Amino acid sequence: MTSNSNTEQKFKSGFISIIGRPNVGKSTFLNRVIGQKIAIMSDKPQTTRNKVQGVLTGNDSQMIFIDTPGIHKPKHKLGDFMVKSAINALREVDVILFMVNAVEGFGRGDEFIIEKLQDVKTPVFLVVNKIDEVHPDELLPLIDKYKEKLNFQAIVPISALEGNNVDTLLTTIKKQLPEGPQYYPADQVTDHPERFIISELIREKVLHLTREEVPHSIAVVIDSIKKKEGKEIVEVMATIIVERSSQKGIVIGKQGSMMKEIGQRARKDIELLLGSKVYLELWVKVQKDWRNKMSVLKDYGFNDDY
Structure with missing residues (x-):
C-alpha cells in the first residue's frame, strides 16, 4: 500500500x-x-x-x-x-x-x-x-x-x-511562506475592530474633500455605535478632531455643506462595511496641538506598545 x-x-x-x-x-x-x-x-x-x-x-x-x-x-x-x-x-x-x-x-x-x-x-x-x-x-x-x-x-x-x-x-x-496554522477564521478580512475602520472611513472623506486646507491634523473618534431598537439601522456617533478653529470652519463648511457631504460619503462606505442601514451623526471639536500630546494620542488609539 x-x-x-x-x-x-x-x-x-x-x-x-x-x-x-x-x-x-x-x-x-x-x-x-x-x-x-x-x-x-x-x-x-x-x-x-x-x-x-x-x-x-x-x-x-x-x-x-x-x-x-x-x-x-x-x-x-x-x-x-x-x-x-x-x-x-x-x-x-x-x-x-x-x-x-x-x-x-x-x-x-x-x-x-x-x-x-x-x-x-x-x-x-x-x-x-x-x-x-x-x-x-x-x-x-x-x-x-x-x-x-x-x-x-x-x-x-x-x-x-x-x-x-x-x-x-x-x-x-x-x-x-512556511507551513503553518490558519490564524484567523476564513471569512475574517482584518484584525481591526469595526470601530477603527469606521473612524478611518470618515477620516478618508475629510482628507478627500478638504484637500490642502485641512492637512493631517485631524483625527476621528467614534463616540458610540448601537443598533436602533426594533429597527434594522445602526446609529454611529463620531467626533472629528481638528487643531485650529479655522479648520473647524472648513470641515463644517458654508451652512454645514461640507459636513453634510462628508457624512453622506462616509455613510455609504460604512453601510457597505456593516451590511446594514446606517444613521451617522458627526460633530467637530478643536483640540490644539493634539499630535504632540502623548496622553491625547493614546486616547485617540495611537498606542506606543508595539
Missing part, C-alpha cells in the same frame, strides 16, 4: 509587511488583495497611521498583510509613532514587500528604508507599483538602480490600481 502523503498539499501561512515611502500605493494594494476597503486611500502622504492587518485566506494558505505608515522624517510625536510603527513591522514577519513608485523613481526616502533593511534577515521583495503609468522601457533601469542597493529575494512589477501582476506577486509570496 502506497502513501499519498507526499502529494497532499500542506497549509501555508505567514505575515507579510508592506513597507515603503509615503504614497507609493500600499493601501491600494492591500484593498485590492483583500477585495474590499479596509485601509483608507488618499493621494496625501502619510495617510495610514496605524498598522492595518488584512487577511487573505485561500484553500491552502493564509496571508496576513501588515500595511504600515509611509516611512518619512517625523515632524511631531505622531510622526515619531508612525515611523516607529512601520519599522517595528519588519520584525517577526515572514516576507517584507518593499513597495516603490515607478513614476517617482528612486528617492532619498528609499535610501533611508534600504538602510533599515540591510540588517534584516527576512526575505525582501521589491514591488514596483504603478507600472501602468510608465513606459516599459523605463522599468529596467529603475529596477537596476534598486538592485545595486540591496539583494532582493524577488522583484515583481505591479499595478495595484489596475490589478496587473498582483496574482503573480501573491503566488511568489505563497512559495516563500
Whole structure:
C-alpha cells in the first residue's frame, strides 16, 4: 500500500509587511488583495497611521498583510509613532514587500528604508507599483538602480490600481511562506475592530474633500455605535478632531455643506462595511496641538506598545 502523503498539499501561512515611502500605493494594494476597503486611500502622504492587518485566506494558505505608515522624517510625536510603527513591522514577519513608485523613481526616502533593511534577515521583495503609468522601457533601469542597493529575494512589477501582476506577486509570496496554522477564521478580512475602520472611513472623506486646507491634523473618534431598537439601522456617533478653529470652519463648511457631504460619503462606505442601514451623526471639536500630546494620542488609539 502506497502513501499519498507526499502529494497532499500542506497549509501555508505567514505575515507579510508592506513597507515603503509615503504614497507609493500600499493601501491600494492591500484593498485590492483583500477585495474590499479596509485601509483608507488618499493621494496625501502619510495617510495610514496605524498598522492595518488584512487577511487573505485561500484553500491552502493564509496571508496576513501588515500595511504600515509611509516611512518619512517625523515632524511631531505622531510622526515619531508612525515611523516607529512601520519599522517595528519588519520584525517577526515572514516576507517584507518593499513597495516603490515607478513614476517617482528612486528617492532619498528609499535610501533611508534600504538602510533599515540591510540588517534584516527576512526575505525582501521589491514591488514596483504603478507600472501602468510608465513606459516599459523605463522599468529596467529603475529596477537596476534598486538592485545595486540591496539583494532582493524577488522583484515583481505591479499595478495595484489596475490589478496587473498582483496574482503573480501573491503566488511568489505563497512559495516563500512556511507551513503553518490558519490564524484567523476564513471569512475574517482584518484584525481591526469595526470601530477603527469606521473612524478611518470618515477620516478618508475629510482628507478627500478638504484637500490642502485641512492637512493631517485631524483625527476621528467614534463616540458610540448601537443598533436602533426594533429597527434594522445602526446609529454611529463620531467626533472629528481638528487643531485650529479655522479648520473647524472648513470641515463644517458654508451652512454645514461640507459636513453634510462628508457624512453622506462616509455613510455609504460604512453601510457597505456593516451590511446594514446606517444613521451617522458627526460633530467637530478643536483640540490644539493634539499630535504632540502623548496622553491625547493614546486616547485617540495611537498606542506606543508595539
